[in-house]
Amino acid sequence: MTATGFETHDHSACISTALAAAETCCTEHRLQFTKVRRRVLEILLHEHRALGAYDILAVLAGEGLGAQPPVAYRALEFLVSNGFAHKIEKLNAYIACSLPGQDHSPVFMICRSCQTVVEAQTVLPAGQLAQVARDAGFDIERAVIEAEGTCPACRNSKDAASDAPGTKA
Amino acid sequence: MTATGFETHDHSACISTALAAAETCCTEHRLQFTKVRRRVLEILLHEHRALGAYDILAVLAGEGLGAQPPVAYRALEFLVSNGFAHKIEKLNAYIACSLPGQDHSPVFMICRSCQTVVEAQTVLPAGQLAQVARDAGFDIERAVIEAEGTCPACRNSKDAASDAPGTKA
DNA sequence: ATCTGTAATGTAATACTATATCAACCCGCA
DNA sequence: TGCGGGTTGATATAGTATTACATTACAGAT
Numbered sequence: 001m002t003a004t005g006f007e008t009h010d011h012s013a014c015i016s017t018a019l020a021a022a023e024t025c026c027t028e029h030r031l032q033f034t035k036v037r038r039r040v041l042e043i044l045l046h047e048h049r050a051l052g053a054y055d056i057l058a059v060l061a062g063e064g065l066g067a068q069p070p071v072a073y074r075a076l077e078f079l080v081s082n083g084f085a086h087k088i089e090k091l092n093a094y095i096a097c098s099l100p101g102q103d104h105s106p107v108f109m110i111c112r113s114c115q116t117v118v119e120a121q122t123v124l125p126a127g128q129l130a131q132v133a134r135d136a137g138f139d140i141e142r143a144v145i146e147a148e149g150t151c152p153a154c155r156n157s158k159d160a161a162s163d164a165p166g167t168k169a
Numbered sequence: 170m171t172a173t174g175f176e177t178h179d180h181s182a183c184i185s186t187a188l189a190a191a192e193t194c195c196t197e198h199r200l201q202f203t204k205v206r207r208r209v210l211e212i213l214l215h216e217h218r219a220l221g222a223y224d225i226l227a228v229l230a231g232e233g234l235g236a237q238p239p240v241a242y243r244a245l246e247f248l249v250s251n252g253f254a255h256k257i258e259k260l261n262a263y264i265a266c267s268l269p270g271q272d273h274s275p276v277f278m279i280c281r282s283c284q285t286v287v288e289a290q291t292v293l294p295a296g297q298l299a300q301v302a303r304d305a306g307f308d309i310e311r312a313v314i315e316a317e318g319t320c321p322a323c324r325n326s327k328d329a330a331s332d333a334p335g336t337k338a
Numbered sequence: 339a340t341c342t343g344t345a346a347t348g349t350a351a352t353a354c355t356a357t358a359t360c361a362a363c364c365c366g367c368a
Numbered sequence: 369t370g371c372g373g374g375t376t377g378a379t380a381t382a383g384t385a386t387t388a389c390a391t392t393a394c395a396g397a398t
Contacts, residue, residue: 032345032394034346036346036347052383053383053384053385054383066347067348067349068348068350069384069385069386070347070385070386070387071348073384073385078346089259089313089315092383092384092385107297109301109302109309120301122297122301123297126297127296127297127298128291128296129291129316132276132278133318136278136287136321137320137321138278138287138316138318138319138320139320139324140278140316140317140318141318141319142316142317143315143316143317144258144313144314145312145313145314145315146258146314147298147302147307147309147313148310148311148313149307149308149310150307150308150310151308152305152306155306203375205375222354222355222356237378239356239357239378240376240377242355242356243375243376261354261384
């Protein structure tokens, strides 16, 4: 059990569910869910945080699945372009999608303190961003929305720490 | 005259206005608006698109103002942290702020076709993003919002092209 | 069963982006 | 005059990503 959303959950179940979903989706769309691609998705799912391409590459290399950058980048590119993973631009890192299969425009909340990344959804054609774009005559195709801040758990422990002066942050 | 917003405007005026605003702001806050920092801001203002740190460095080097990466990165860090410029995460590139002085949470519209970047403002505590964060108990400190798409000019020329079959895209 | 074209992989080299470190300098000020 | 903070110079290196090309695996056609 580790955290997603910002709550705890059954982690191994969420990994196998996501993996199965990806498998199904690839079959449906005639995509090849190869060994490396599958393994990279597994690695991402195993953490609920963003991993750098070279972190992933290190794991792959340790398993004899390829040691050169393109191996990792190609798998990541496949996963990202088919919606099984996302890139967090702010971190130059990658994370498994928490709602694979459906076409969506994700928004991420990145905790500055524990590095946990949580994915949520917005409706792109609604909201201020869309209004601004409409006003400018700009046609939005994709949007990167990444919020940096403090997650509930870290905020609480920070509050607790400041309640106890003498405990250094 | 080049484009900002997505309209044309008096470019040299916008450069000198922004430069003057930065100067004033630095004086007020006891910040040193040094030669390199000023020059980097000028370079950014001169284009209404995002420039990579090494693009800027190349210009500086050509002028004898420093040829090593830290020169550019230090100046950019100063400009970004004081709100005179922003980093476009999606592009790993930097752009002059179009509303310097005021504390703000910018949103960018990046044209995939001509690379023009336009800055607009949103009210962070409003909108879907804030709602999502509130629901999750997440405390947003900063947000990166970058929309990719097609600007009015490029969309029009694209439409014109597709009206004339035989003209290759 | 073999051929063939496309997609995926292996591997090396390199490009691009960013930071760490430490010494030197400048300037305002006690 | 000497101290201290912030800025700059310079070297090295870390971290992220792509190009290029040879090779292999595989699905579909013959």
